[in-house]
Amino acid sequence: MIFGRLLRGFSSNIGIDLGTANTAVFVEGKGIVLYEPSIVAIDTKSKKILAVGKEAKEMVGKTPENIQAIRPLRHGVISDFEVTQAMLTYFIKKVLGRSILKPKPITVIGVPTGITPVEKRAVVDAAKSAGAREVYLVAEPMAAAIGAGLPVEEPIGNMIVDIGGGTTDIAVISLAGIVVSNSLRVAGDEMNEAIIQYIKRKLHLLIGEQTAERIKIELGSAIMEEEERQMEIRGRDMTGLPRTETITNHMVTEALEETVNSIVNAVRTTLEKTPPELASDIAERGIVLAGGGSLLRNLDKKIEQETGIKARYADEPLTSVAKGLGMVLENIDLIRRISME
Numbered sequence: 001m002i003f004g005r006l007l008r009g010f011s012s013n014i015g016i017d018l019g020t021a022n023t024a025v026f027v028e029g030k031g032i033v034l035y036e037p038s039i040v041a042i043d044t045k046s047k048k049i050l051a052v053g054k055e056a057k058e059m060v061g062k063t064p065e066n067i068q069a070i071r072p073l074r075h076g077v078i079s080d081f082e083v084t085q086a087m088l089t090y091f092i093k094k095v096l097g098r099s100i101l102k103p104k105p106i107t108v109i110g111v112p113t114g115i116t117p118v119e120k121r122a123v124v125d126a127a128k129s130a131g132a133r134e135v136y137l138v139a140e141p142m143a144a145a146i147g148a149g150l151p152v153e154e155p156i157g158n159m160i161v162d163i164g165g166g167t168t169d170i171a172v173i174s175l176a177g178i179v180v181s182n183s184l185r186v187a188g189d190e191m192n193e194a195i196i197q198y199i200k201r202k203l204h205l206l207i208g209e210q211t212a213e214r215i216k217i218e219l220g221s222a223i224m225e226e227e228e229r230q231m232e233i234r235g236r237d238m239t240g241l242p243r244t245e246t247i248t249n250h251m252v253t254e255a256l257e258e259t260v261n262s263i264v265n266a267v268r269t270t271l272e273k274t275p276p277e278l279a280s281d282i283a284e285r286g287i288v289l290a291g292g293g294s295l296l297r298n299l300d301k302k303i304e305q306e307t308g309i310k311a312r313y314a315d316e317p318l319t320s321v322a323k324g325l326g327m328v329l330e331n332i333d334l335i336r337r338i339s340m341e
């Protein structure tokens, strides 16, 4: 008993929101201690890892030929197993230190609802080889709902829309279970891509992912705004020469229309599949938005307009999943009830 408590005292169990865009790590007893881009910079000749996280992100698009900045997760799932494993190992060691005396942590990882069995295996294997003892997978929207403080264990319909970088996860939760869900491989990254394509088509200008993200954050809106705002952007024209152009919020809204519509339509479809009793709870209590992609200006208003249901943001939309995983760590019974097979 005492030994068990001692062991628990020393072990720092962790929750990992292994995102396409960012990874957040929650350490039991400490809170969210790490929030960094899911990016790894690799020397293509020696295959050596040069940098991970923030440092690696600074290298994106600016790397010399022999350095490659890799995002090992695409659409919320592992597309490069070895690099993901190396990234997880780096993050786990960074938060726990390297002491060999410490017991291996119990690890809870947030994953999209649409994950396949093969992808699940890849996440579990990567975490185990990165030093985790037991690994539990929890659906991201479930974790986000818990992190947002929704009463997921009660017989009440809760709707959460978690828009990340690679995936949008929509779920209706009641009695600690997901009753209806929809996972869409369209989210914040797809918005960046839509901006890149639009600017190429309309202005014949080539821009990179980071510029597109900056445009989205500064000018993007899910609804056409009355007031016009603009910014100058630099890119390369078709002959390869640098050129500066002015872009407006109206252009960006037009560029994002299709992506926004597919997210909003998925919310509507999920509502249509929701049993009536739970749907009426949602109509009364509203839809909760989480994830960085949900921060697109006026997305809450757009969802409200299209569904007739009030939409509101979780307290800290970027870290709701990690926060929820942390809350789950304190309750081993709940972990077992909500973790995926």
Ligand SMILES: Nc1ncnc2c1ncn2[C@@H]1O[C@H](COP(=O)(O)OP(=O)(O)OP(=O)(O)O)[C@@H](O)[C@H]1O
Binding pocket: 017, 018, 019, 020, 021, 022, 023, 075, 076, 077, 140, 163, 164, 165, 166, 167, 168, 187, 188, 189, 213, 216, 217, 220, 291, 292, 293, 294, 295, 296, 297, 317, 318
């Ligand atoms: N203010 C903002 N406005 C619009 N988009 C934003 C804003 N801030 C962040 N984002 C977008 O949020 C996305 C990242 O969100 P988040 O960190 O929640 O994703 P993730 O958890 O890594 O992804 P996933 O859940 O798909 O694996 C990026 O596409 C980023 O551009």
